[in-house]
Structure formats: C-alpha cells, structure tokens
Amino acid sequence: MAGKNSGNGKLTLGPVLFNWPAETWRDFYFRIADEAPVETVYLGEVVCSKRSPFYAPVLDEVAGRLMEAGKQVVFSTLALVTQGREADAVRELGRTRELMVEANDPTALRHLSGRPHIVGPYVNVYNEGTLLYLAGRGAVRVCLPFELPAHSLARLAAAAGEELEIEVQAFGRLPLALSARCYHARAHHLHKDNCQFICGQDADGLELDTVSDQPFLSINGIQTMSHTYVNLVDELAAMRAAGIGHFRLSPHSCDMVEVAAIFRAVLDGGLGADEAQAKLEEAVPAAEFSKSFYQGVPQHAKAG
C-alpha cells in the first residue's frame, strides 16, 4: 500500500445508524456493493442492541457481497455498552481475529488492543497524546470526534504521521449524545423495555423542533443527532492538504450512491466544490446542510 497521503482521498460509508427494516438494510448494502464508489463500508448496530437481531440473519450475506465488490468491510461496535449481553457481543467481535473492527468505546478497545483495529468517532480522541497512545496499541485508523474544529483536525492529522490514517465524517446528521434512556420510546409514551421498535418509523430520525418552531435536533432511539446534515464537500481539498485521507458518509434514506459519486468526483478533481454543493442540494432536498463544528461556530437556527 502507498502512504496515506497518496491518491485522492478515500470515501467510507459509516454504519447505518437508523432502524431500517432488515430487507431495506440488506438491499441498501447490495446497491452500495454494486454501485457506490466507496472504499470502506462499516457494518453493525452502533445505537441500540435491541435492533441487532433483525440484521443478524442477513449480515454475513451483506458482508460477503461487499467484500466480493472489493470493499473493505469493518465491523462497528455498539457505542454505549451497559448490559452484560452487550459486553459479551463486543467481546465476541474482538475475538474474531480475521475481522477488522471499529471500536466505539473502551469495552471494545480492551479486546482489540495489541492488534490492528480502527478507533471510531465515539471514542474521545481530542489530542495528540491520546491519538499516539492509541496508535501504539494497534489503531491503524482513527475517525475523529464530530465536534472537532478544523484546526484541531489538522493538528491531529499532522501528529498522525504517515502510518496512522485519519477519518472525518463529511456527510450526514451528526450524532450528538447517547443516553440510557430511549427518547424515541419516551416521545411515544412508551418504555424502553417495551418500545415496540417505534424508532423504525423514522428512516432518518425523528424531528425535534423548539417551541419557537426552529428545527433543532433529531432523535434516533437512545441517540440524539443534529437536525442539520454535516456537509464538508467544499472542505475536502483543505482536509486533503491537512493530511486527512478518509471521509465518512453517514447513510440516510436519500440516494447514497449519488452522494458518494458527487464526493468521489470532487476528490478526483472532476467536479468543482460549488457545483458539487448544488448537486447535493438537489440530491438531498430535505437536508439543511451545516459545517458549524468544522468552523468552530454555534449552529445558527433557521426560523421554522
């Protein structure tokens, strides 16, 4: 393999964060395998372990199809692990040595330490001390936390050197918080233990507005996300120049093959950032785009 700074930059597809029907989930990945210009695909339930059994029967088939298509397949672990059976599942993933695993909490790090693995964006890597510490324990790629501003991303990419790959989410709603409580169930006056999988109603999350009718956040089970979709298509060149080599697209119900094609074209120099921006607005008309974290500024409200 050439160094991480060679080539035009790689696209990755983050794990599906929403509760999609298993068939939709499977068909989504089949199409990604066949058509999407992404190098890596992250698979696995990151948000709620109660959803995992639905995907389990089709997981091997999906992974096989993606690998046949030449994609690097990475298994992502649960972000908030509290129960024994959840910890067991993480341990099991860590034991399967032929898999590349993305660790999303220290539970997973314990099982992956000492062998090549990826550190996911739910692990708090804010500075060079932590980055290099993790690299010394086997991390080959680190997807940085969502809230880091451009100057911190650049500092970390510089500290990473030639070997450690740096990834940043460049498209999709941003995960902002995790809780023991399920807000999707709570919004429907249900309890988490008897949630009726109500989160399955919202393919891109449940909209939360302020009482002044400002679109603000979106709810995804125990996870709270931004209302806006991060879109760093016009920052790709700057991030490439800073030494960031991997750009994560987080799946939504829009045409992700089209989204990936637009990002790919910009990375390859065949499409200008302005034109790409216009194409993304067309491809995802429901989304309000943002790069407030990247710029280090408050998210500004759009009047409802």
Next chain:
Amino acid sequence: MGASKLELVCPAGTPAALKAAIEAGADAVYLGLRDETNARNFPGLNFSPAEYAEAIRFAHERGVKVLHAINTYPEAGNMAPWRAAVDLAAREGADAVIIADMGLADYVAQSHPDLRLHLSVQASASTADAILYYIEQFGVKRVVLPRVLSVSEIAALNREIPCESEVFVFGGLCVMAEGRCSLSSYATAKSPNMNGVCSPPSHAKYERNGEELLSQLGDYTINRFDAGEDAGYPTLCKGRFKVGGETSYVFEEPTSLNALEHLPALIEAGVTALKIEGRQRGRAYIAGVVSQIRAAVDAAENGGSADTSGLRALSEGGRQTAGAYQKKWR
C-alpha cells in the same frame, strides 16, 4: 460488603465552599483549577494555584482528602495546561487526580506513577471491560461510574472490577452519557469536553414575547414560560421541545438527582464513595446538602435512616429523581 466506611465526596467550587463542605462532614472534597482543565469552568469558580495549595493544607489538617478534577479533554496542540495541572497535583500532594482523557491518564501513569488516578465520570466507563481497560493501561484506582447504570448493574459491575467505585448521589443530573454529549457544543460552540462548560451563561438569555418569557441558549429556544410560571435556566437537555406536534420535556424535566432512597442498596452493591455534584454552588447550598447527606450516610451505615426532606428545596425546580438507578427511568 458494607464493612468499610463509605467516603462522602463533596464539591468545592470555591475556597468558601470547600470550608463549608469540610465543616458539614465531607470525607473528601473535589476541586479544579480556574481554567479549561476542569469541567466546571465558569466565571468566579475554582482555585488559583495559591488557593489550591492552601486548600490542600486546610483539608489535610482536618483529615479530609482533596481530589483534583482535571476532567476535560486536552486540546490538540495545547496539552501543556492539562499536564501542568497534573504536575501541580503531584507537587502539592493532592490525594488523587480525576482524569477522563486517555492521553492524559497515560501521562500520569508515565510521569507520576505514585499519583493516585481516579477515572472521571466524563470517561463514561460503563462496563467491566471498559473499567478493566483503564486499570490495566493506566493503573486506575477508582472509577466514577456514569449515571447510566441501575443499582443492580452497579452491583454486578463491582463484582467484576478490582478497583474502587464512586457514584453520584445528589445534584445535577446529566441525562446523557457524560463526556459523550455535544448538544451544548452544537448550540453554543462551547464544548463540555473541550471547554468545561455546558449550557454556559454567556450564551443563555431570556426574551419577553408578550405575556410569555422565552429562555434561549444561543439561537435556540429552550423553554417558554407563561406569565405565572417560574422561568428556569436554559439547560439544553432540560428544555421543552416539540416532537410530532406535542410539546414536552423530551429528554428530562428540570430536576435534581437524589439517590438517597437507594443508599442501603448502593452500600450493599459495594460502592466505595458517594459523590455530590455541584461545584457551581454557593456555600449555603453546600452546607445544607452535605450536612443532610452526611446524616443519611451515617444513619444508613447503622441500618437506620435520617430526615433529608430539606433536600427537596435545594433541588432544581423543587423536583428530584433517582435517574437511571431505577430501571423504569429508561
């Protein structure tokens, strides 16, 4: 279990609060420096290096431990202030440092192997494996458990970890996993993890709209109060929002954590220390809360109970919850 005495760990946001906590019966106090190295980085709070040294002297003379919270995440390219805080703790003889960041924990383990390391709640270590990871990697001696666990989960955890555990018993309630929440950061660009502030006063404002009052954080309305209603502070996760046409406290109501009803069960679960949140609180609050909880702990250790009804008046909005300690909260 329950053979050793529970340690009551109390907040000291100022030298005055420190004295109040110690006089009211604290076994240990926790405090931070007046900068971004601690998670209560608010104006008028915390300790200068000189006040810090004096606080340690004052506490140690009275047999009280001082735990130094260095529990934000050092900034890329600017790790020096956090390392300097650790060095100060070692030099002045703090009884432990409370750390969240792995890189900083690694620095403590490498540079000050004799300095006692506590894992901050901001590290959100919620499983035995996560805690074992910090023990194996950095020699952590105590974990402050995240407020996402039920009492039975805490008991199960304590059977698997060879270190002490500390749990929150009273005060502000994070409804999100601590150290993993960017809600306030999204609205204000000031991050709990990076800047040590959540829903900061610098970004809070109130706006009158006819008869009603709107509380805002940054651009966003967090709550709306009618003419007769008490207007609360716009803490983001305790706001009223609209979901599916219904307006409600979507995440949590303005409320305080009070887990005293679970005290016997927590003792039974093998916890080492009980923590009171509130470094942003004044001396009178600290005196009132610490003395009542001291009485409750002393009574519980003798199998009895104490009157702590006065705590309700010291709770946010006069409301209290046992939070995730009870499974039904979820």
